[in-house]
Amino acid sequence: MSIYLLRRAADRASTAALYGCMALSAAVLGLILAFLAYRGVGAISWEFISDHPRAGMTEGGIVTPIAGTVQLILVSMAFAFPVGVTTAVYFNEYSRGGALTKALRLAVRSLASVPSVVLGLFGLAFFCVFLRFGASLLSAGLTLGCLALPTLITASETALQNVPREFRDASYALGGTRWQTIYKVVLPSAFPGIITGGILCVGRVAGETAPIMFTGAVFFAPGFARSIFDSVMALPYHIYVLATAGTRIDKTEPLQYGTILVLLALVLGISMVGIVARARLRKRL
Amino acid sequence: MEEAKMVTKSLFMSYSRNAPPALKDVTMDIRANSVTAFIGPSGCGKSTFLRCLNRMNDFVRDARITGRVLLDGMDIYSPEVDVTNLRRRVGMVFQRPNPFPFSIRENVAYGPKLLGARDESVIDEIVENSLRSAGLWEEARDRLNDMATSLSGGQQQRLCIARAIAVEPEVLLMDEPTSALDPIATARVEELVRELKRDYTVAIVTHNMQQAARVSDTTAFFLMGELVEYGPTDVIFTTPTDQRTEDYITGRFG
Structure with a gap:
């Protein structure tokens, strides 16, 4: 066979293989969504998303865990976002790559690979017991924040690295200090990328069970958490x-799938908001 | 002939401890209210030299600089010098237009705001004057709030010049400011350079000898980190004393 035919055959085969793999991943995702929608859509109603659970969770809705999950996201991001972005700014703009930075970076990478249940136990020991926050929205939110930190730091660092050096040069050449340059040029330019990291983290935070089951999420709460020291219900838990x-599986199973659908919709909804916000920022830049 | 605005004395610079020097014993004057051109082949040290004049080489971590650089007689590398104030006095325009991803107005207002300008009417006035000096006012006056990136490359470079002069520098350093521009935009920037020397001292790096001949009063020829020869532009281009200068300007190498 001539080399040309061989090359063409190899090109076609690799194209087919890539399409095949893509179709397979899409099919897996589609199958999961279709299955969940099929099992859960019957449970969805206005009552389901606006009512508190009743009769030992066999009736009523899930507004309490929806609100709890939203509150957990807010608390975790209020903690992780500023800390994560500041850390990334330190790594990327201030550190000179010495031993301390290397150790800190390693610590951040390691934090990303800590199993979430271990993080949950850490949260229990540190936030609930040592800092005396108890099993609360605050403890659970901070634990989730720790979970989000490594992703947020890495994403923010990448976004900062992608800011062209020419922008920094221009600012310094005009007599800008380092902080002025970071605050007025680098951070605004990196913000769309940082937001992307934030969106990924929100999805992760919203769906985690292990970090919150010891630290603040409860089996049942009679109403919304009114203070950060109240415990909360949360969708994944x-x-x-x-x-x-x-014990009444016939009654709880549809509710379970309905809850899964709501959680998915919530995460997707937040992602959409984030994506729109990012697109707007990009357009303004 | 005017006084020397900047003076370098036995300036050596290397990018790291073991690297060969990028600049070797450069001693020269940059005269006030004139245009000084630095020419030479790639890697000859002309841009490195320019970046020593406003301490942009401070960002090169292992850079070593010895010798002295004086601005109005003050050593800019002495410890008591405030680098940000030095860079305000010695502005810079870069090789590729690098406007911030902000509006045209915000680009020009950036420097004055760093220095504490808050009054919007004062800022408006600075923006207008700077854009006028950079020859961009007529083109930009009706679109000051448009993104700077909506301008053409040549307009962007003139915007960068407007941005640089908005902080009222005394010296303007230009690092191959037309190398990314087309010939028409280049001609406009060159015309601007000739006008700017009325108010500023201009030092321009160029790889284009015709450009040096067209815009500068004094030309300095660099080769392998050394200042081979410098003097009035017409002398350098007609009767250079050094054989290497003659070889370079007649196109025997480069």
Whole structure:
């Protein structure tokens, strides 16, 4: 066979293989979504998303865990976003790559690979017991914040690295100090990328069960958390409870799938908001 | 002939401890209210030299600089010098237009705001004057709030010049400011350079000898980190004393 035919055959085969793999991943995702929608859509109603759970979780809605999850996201991001972005700014703009920076970077990478249940136990020991925050929205939110930190730091660092050096040069050449340059030029330019990192983290934070089950999420709460020291219900933990702790499976199973759909919709909704916000920022830049 | 605005004395610079020197014993004057051109082949040290004049080489971590650089007689490398104030006095325009991803107005207002300008009417006035000096006012006056990136490359470079002069520098350093521009935009920037020397001292690096001949009063020829020869531009281009200068300007190498 001539070399040309061989090359063409190899090109076609690799194209086919790539398309095949792409189709396979899309199919897996589609299958999961279709299955969840099929099982859960029957449970969705206005009552389901606006009512508190009743009758030992066999009736009523899930507004309490929805609100709890939103509150957890807010608390975790209020902690992780400023800390993560500041850390990334330190790594990328201030550190000179010495031993301390290398150790800190290693620590951040390691934090990313800590199993979430271990993080949950850390949260219990540190936030709940040592800092006396108890099993609360605050403890659970901070634990989730720790979970989000490594992703947020890495994403922010990448975004900062992508800011062209020419922008910094221009600012310094005009007599800008380092902080002025970071605050007025580098951070605004990196912001769309940082937001992307934030969106990824919110999805992760919203869906985690292990870090919150010891630190603040409860089986049942009679109403919304009114202070950061109240414990909360949360969607992923609620799903876990419905799936494992019920005795009336005929009644809880549809609710369980409905809750899963709501959680997915919430995460997707937040991602959409983030993506739109990012697109707007990009356009303004 | 005017006084020397900047003076370098036995300036050596290397990019790291073991690297060969990028500048070797450069001693020269840059005269006030004139245009000084630095020419030479790639890697000859002309841009490195320019960046020593406003301490942009401070960002090169292992750079070593010895010798003295004086601005109005003051050593800019002495410890008591405030680098940000030095860079305000010695402005810079870069090789590729690098406007910030802000509006045209915000680009020009950036420097004055760093220095504490808050009054919007004062800022408006600075923006207008700077854009006028950079020859961009007529083109930009109706679109001051448009993104700077909506301008053409040549307009962007003139915007960068407007941005640089908005902080009222005394010296303007230009590092191959037309190398990314087309011939028409280049001609406009060159015309601007000739006008700017009325108010500023201009030092311009160029790889284009015709450009040096067209815009400068004094030309300095660098080769392998050494200042081979410098003097009035017409002398350098007609009767250079050094054989290497003659070889370079007649196109025997480069």
